[in-house]
Amino acid sequence: MTDAKDERRPAGELEASVMAVLWAADAPRTPGQVQQSLGVDLARTTVTTILTRLHDKGVVDRRRQGRGYAYAPARDVPDAHGLTARRMHSELDRDGDRETVLARFVAQLSPDDERVLRDLLEADGR
Amino acid sequence: MTALLLLPLLLPCALPALARRALGRLSPAVALWTVTGCAVLLAGCSLAALAVFLLIGLLRLPPFAALGELVHPLHTASAVLVVPAAVASAGALAGSGWTLVRSALRQGRAYRSARAQAARRPPAGDLCVVDSPRPDAYALPGRPHRVVVTTAMLRSLDGPEREALLAHERAHNAGGHHIALAAAELVAHCHPALRGVRATIRLAAERAADEAAAASVGDRRLTARAIARAALAGQAARSVRPGFAPGAATGPVPQRVEALLAAPRPPRPRAGGAVALLLAACTVLSCVASATATAEVHHRVEVAQGEESP
Numbered sequence: 001m002t003d004a005k006d007e008r009r010p011a012g013e014l015e016a017s018v019m020a021v022l023w024a025a026d027a028p029r030t031p032g033q034v035q036q037s038l039g040v041d042l043a044r045t046t047v048t049t050i051l052t053r054l055h056d057k058g059v060v061d062r063r064r065q066g067r068g069y070a071y072a073p074a075r076d077v078p079d080a081h082g083l084t085a086r087r088m089h090s091e092l093d094r095d096g097d098r099e100t101v102l103a104r105f106v107a108q109l110s111p112d113d114e115r116v117l118r119d120l121l122e123a124d125g126r
Numbered sequence: 127m128t129a130l131l132l133l134p135l136l137l138p139c140a141l142p143a144l145a146r147r148a149l150g151r152l153s154p155a156v157a158l159w160t161v162t163g164c165a166v167l168l169a170g171c172s173l174a175a176l177a178v179f180l181l182i183g184l185l186r187l188p189p190f191a192a193l194g195e196l197v198h199p200l201h202t203a204s205a206v207l208v209v210p211a212a213v214a215s216a217g218a219l220a221g222s223g224w225t226l227v228r229s230a231l232r233q234g235r236a237y238r239s240a241r242a243q244a245a246r247r248p249p250a251g252d253l254c255v256v257d258s259p260r261p262d263a264y265a266l267p268g269r270p271h272r273v274v275v276t277t278a279m280l281r282s283l284d285g286p287e288r289e290a291l292l293a294h295e296r297a298h299n300a301g302g303h304h305i306a307l308a309a310a311e312l313v314a315h316c317h318p319a320l321r322g323v324r325a326t327i328r329l330a331a332e333r334a335a336d337e338a339a340a341a342s343v344g345d346r347r348l349t350a351r352a353i354a355r356a357a358l359a360g361q362a363a364r365s366v367r368p369g370f371a372p373g374a375a376t377g378p379v380p381q382r383v384e385a386l387l388a389a390p391r392p393p394r395p396r397a398g399g400a401v402a403l404l405l406a407a408c409t410v411l412s413c414v415a416s417a418t419a420t421a422e423v424h425h426r427v428e429v430a431q432g433e434e435s436p
Binding site for chain 2: 004010011012013014016017018019020021023024037038039040054057058059060073074075102103104105106107108109113114115116118120121122123
């Protein structure tokens, strides 16, 4: 079982994984739901502990749901933040140099690249 | 002597082809640092050669000769060669210096902007999430290292794919890849031929992080799928498509996905050794040539200063 291996990963990495699940979700998630969407195998109690720690740090909000809590990322005033993020993005976009120090996960694709990628994904059976 | 100074200016032309071969035959991490090291040394040697050309030209001008306390005329090749070489070198050095400083400032600005963006909300572990409709993710070096991912990127991947993404970005940070990427950007402004090496260094950094991520999540296909889906999601969200020439060579993303889907290559120590040896030979030759030529010019300046006999 990979269970033990993932439990022993650094706490920061586990917090990041849990946070990624909450942000990817469109509604608050209970520890059980988070556990199911995680890409790592963690015990539910571990997930609950991580969520409590994130709540103590003020990174997530929670509200009562049934006998436990449902968690969601803490948002600042949504509109103001969204605007700022967009402005910063366009600022960074103007700088073609951005990729140089900041190693981006994926680069832009040419139309050819796009076709090749779709073929590769299909050939891989998805 | 002048011919010797041409070597450091010509050798960088061999690097782009050698670098591509190195990436094909060495492990990505080894290729990344070997090629980066060679590029930095070759760039340094070519700048030194330009500086020596410029110095020789200047010392032929009476005011500079007086400043250099020359009591005899400096023995050089004819002015027909020396003066244009000095003028060309001055131009090249000024151009390089200008673009180098501008690029360094711009990168610093982009880095600070990204850092400020990441600091807007408390991180969860090493993860900073930016609420944005554009799928994007990058490693943000610094103290402490951060991984920045937009909400749109998180939503376009499933749980295991997100783990591959996080592992990939952490590998960049753990491997200090930003140093190689910054070096690649700077050397590209030192010599036109080194511009071609920049793309290879970037690809090597991505491949190194891909392999580390695949090892971390224990699944090469999963890592390949995460990269492909992230790239396609980014493409779908972009309203303006980049104007690439049709039939352009396959870009870096499909190459990375293909490399991960292929079985891990058995090591080819002989082919890898040969290309590493060639890279080393190029670099050593460039260093020796520029050092010898510089020492020779230094000797002649001392002769002209009356401190040494010819």
